[in-house]
Amino acid sequence: MSSVQPPRGPLVGRAGELMRLAELVGLDGGESSTGVLLSGDAGVGKTRLLAAVRDRAESATWRVLVGHCLDLGDSAPPYLPFSEALGRLAAQEPVVADALAASRPAVGRLLPGAPRQRPGEGPVEAWTTDRSDLFESVHAALEQLARSAPVLLLIEDVHWADRSTREMLSFLFTRSFAADVTVVATYRSDDLHRRHPLRAVVAEWARLPAVSRLHLDPLEPRDIRVLVQTLQPTPLPEQRVRDIIARSEGNAFFTEELVAAADRGDRALPVDLADLLLVRLDQLDEQARQVVRAAAVAGRQVSHRLLERVVGIDSTALDRGLRAAVDGNVLVAVGANGYAFRHALLTEAIYDDLLPGEKVRLHRAYSTALGSTAEGPAAELARHARAAHDMVTAARSSVRAGDEAMALGGPDEAARHYETALELLADPATKSEVAGRGEDRVDPVA
Ligand SMILES: Nc1ncnc2c1ncn2[C@@H]1O[C@H](COP(=O)(O)OP(=O)(O)OP(=O)(O)O)[C@@H](O)[C@H]1O
Ligand SMILES: [Mg+2]
Structure with missing residues (x-):
């Protein structure tokens, strides 16, 4: 999976924070x-x-490895950001990645597309990954990598991390490294409500002697002024600039959106960020909006192939819609055949704005597309099937998702998938239909 990058204008303000972060990572x-x-x-x-x-x-x-946690509820495969980071290493330095996988088979199993024994076949030990072995292996692999150059591992958006990823981070933060390895984890502090699973974990991490914290406050009004100027070289009227400074409350993303709206000549700027983002969607024609709404149901990123199957319009019309969405700065192309929302906040605003019926219809389309190709993790199919109220597919794929999580060494995620399956199978109609189809194993091993 490619990294989703913010646009690269000059960095405004943040001189102190940049110095501090550079110092913390060595x-x-x-x-x-x-x-x-x-x-x-x-x-x-x-x-x-x-x-x-x-x-x-x-x-x-230095060697920089980047992995992202995604907003996929409980349907992200365990250790997703580590798989992404290692996957990118394998793409860029295949020889190095092969050597790591050879000396540490558990690390090899994290690599996207790694051959595995089929989940559910043979004794459990044969197809599951031992978690402590995995933690040790990732730690040792990072140390091994750092022997040739310092390693900076960036794990983004851990407010969306699964439990296994959080525990892997706890392990790495607790262990010291005999070589130059620093792990930076980012999270949205405004997302950490009182019962958020990361809240207590962050408090524990912060108490560890080898872990430092850096909190980013909103930008100063003078920095927002500079940001407005860099984004809009043709000067805006002073009143508009002041308006943007006041409304953005020091938030860079909000500023970008307010400048874009001012550039479009929108008179009354929506007060709410979500509404402001939806104005961007409103600029697109109906076909492009349809494509973008469908993409939002996939999450932050989607492959062209999957989107094509879900949207169900001819490829010329799809390309036209995608082109408009890219030109309108809603989507960006990632890798050779995928698209991502320019910012996660856009995905959230567009998804939240869908009508309940639209959500169900689109989730059903994803469920059908994923179910017929067996492409992607089973947890993703389970998520779409559940949201589409297709409980039979949801139950069957939840069991498979549990098996896949076990194979990756994520017993907590596995247990959750199996529990979901059991809850769904508690409905006699679902149970008899699942049993009637009968090709899959539906007896959770948990
Ligand atoms: N100091 C800055 N100078 C210039 N542009 C900035 C600055 N800070 C942020 N931006 C721009 O503002 C937008 C939002 O920033 P960014 O994506 O880094 O936010 P974030 O804190 O990572 O948000 P999220 O929690 O959603 O991941 C991006 O387009 C980014 O390029
Ligand atoms: Mg971010």
């Missing part, structure tokens, strides 16, 4: 932390700051 030559927690509100500029540090690290010939 870029200024001093002692580095094992872990850094970078927090701040959604859209405040965590990823942008991280990009600046990543550039510096890469110029210093």
